Amino acid sequence: MTDNSGSTNENGDEDIPFMQRLLDNPLLLLVIGVASPMLLYTIWGVVEVALIPLAN
């Protein structure tokens, strides 16, 4: 863990911890929040349904 007690990096920005930068980025959260269920629930699920063999 980096020390983030007000230290400054080369850009002159305060060193903001990674998690806080993530939480302060609504669009990134949006992408993650849509991609995660799309992959793990929808796509994985649809692939399983599509692979069910057809009865003759």
Add this chain to the structure above:
Amino acid sequence: MAKDFKFRTCPETGLKVHSQADALIKANAVVAVVFLAIGGLFGLLVALTRWPAVHMLDAELFYLALTAHGADVLVFWIIFFEVAVLYFASAILLNARIVLPKIAWLGFILMLVGALMANVAVLQGESSVMFTSYVPMKAAPHFYLGLILFAVGALLAVGIFFGTILTAKKEKTYEGSLPLVTFGALTAAIIAVYTILSGAIILVPTFLWSLDLIPHIDSLTYKLIWWGFGHSSQQINVATHVSIWYATAALLLGAKPLSEKVSRGAFLLYILFLQLASAHHLLVEPGVSSSWKIFNTSYALYLAVLGSLIHGLSVPGAIEAAQRKRGFNKGVFEWLRKAPWGNPAFSSMFLSLVLFGFLGGISGVTMGNEQINLIIHNTIYVPGHFHATVVAGTTLAFMGITYLVVPLIFQREIVMKGLARWQPYLFGLGAAGISLFMMGAGTIGIARRHWDITFSDAPLTVDVPGTAFMMMGLNGVFAIMATIGGAIYVVVVVASILFGAKRDEAACKANPVVTAGGGEAVASYGAEEEHPNLSGTIVLVTLLFVTFVLYYYVNWKFLSEVWPLS
């Protein structure tokens, strides 16, 4: 920026209120309440039909009423209200303007037209497919079209929310990070995008199929994608009502979150995992693997539940901290005893928190387990569970915040204060009763969505235990109580908006509804600084855990008896 935007300053919170935000919140909230009134009445009809001694509607009307009930309350009441919350949490809490108000109004009109269209379709009688509208049951095309228009409108509203918070940042109407309530609304908005996308993916083809333009929709694929919509929309509700809990605690008591980091982390768990639990609706489907089911409903769900447990600790914790600061410091529970129980905004919020956790939360986690789910799948236990979450939890929380929206946004005094004071208790007790008795009846095998629990026209006779009749009767009694509580809410709100005394600045000063510092607490980022004594909250949370463990254990024991394996 040449354009001028009309703002007023709220005399109680000091927040700047954009006139368009004011108007949009009012419109969406009023329409929401109208749909609650219609849908609630259908709920009463359904409950009276399921009360065997009353058995009010015939079978056809029962399914019509059940469809109308589900759609009007679960979809239209809740989502119209949520749109109002999104505008509140973005424009008002950030002191910002609503971007593109014309688009926001277009969204409102699409939602309204869609909701009316779906209602007409249901009332015409050709669309009694229930709100899940599983294929191959086919509704009239304008039923699906109504839902699609409604969803497009809601998506526009969510877009306006994102636009508003991003513009607020650019125009520097707030400093640093989003206030927690806005962050919670952001969580709801993110879940809403996935929800609406899932709805579109499945309802557009189903609409075309109802027009005979597509020959066939696979029923399992339908269920899978539909629940991405149906389940996730419940998670919009959770994120929204949790935000309302925080907002109410801040406005009424000046409560700040115990830790921004922890509470925001809990919302992040929602964003990442809550939607995956959609899979619990397919736990008995043979076509999908156990890996898919267990990953989504267990591993992922438990992380999302962790988020809820964190909120379940930090909301009462924030209230306890704020109350102790105000001097209610004696013993373990003085802070709770001396809370403003006579204020319906507070009592609704706290009842919502407790009932959601104890009834909805515990039953949900238990039944979401692949094995235990077998005991209660498709029984009336399921509506029992979700009346605890979506009625006692979400609806009660929304009712509570309305008692603040009327004075602050509509700028009217609440009328019939005596009735309003009792309303949350009546509605909360009624909702708790219907939840418990439906769960009870489900545990002994009563099916959900069934017109006749005796199966009187079936070739084989079915032995229905007497307790089941009793439970369904008690369900009816508590349904009447919930309906009275709901009706009082509707009457008080409508009467206050129409006839309540105008609240000008003097009235706000003389009779404030927000505590001093409440506006600051709700609209800023930052946590409680002192480390308070939280003994009361710890006792409450321990009680929740013990109840949960016992209930979970009892269900495994029950499962072993239902299915003796040797």
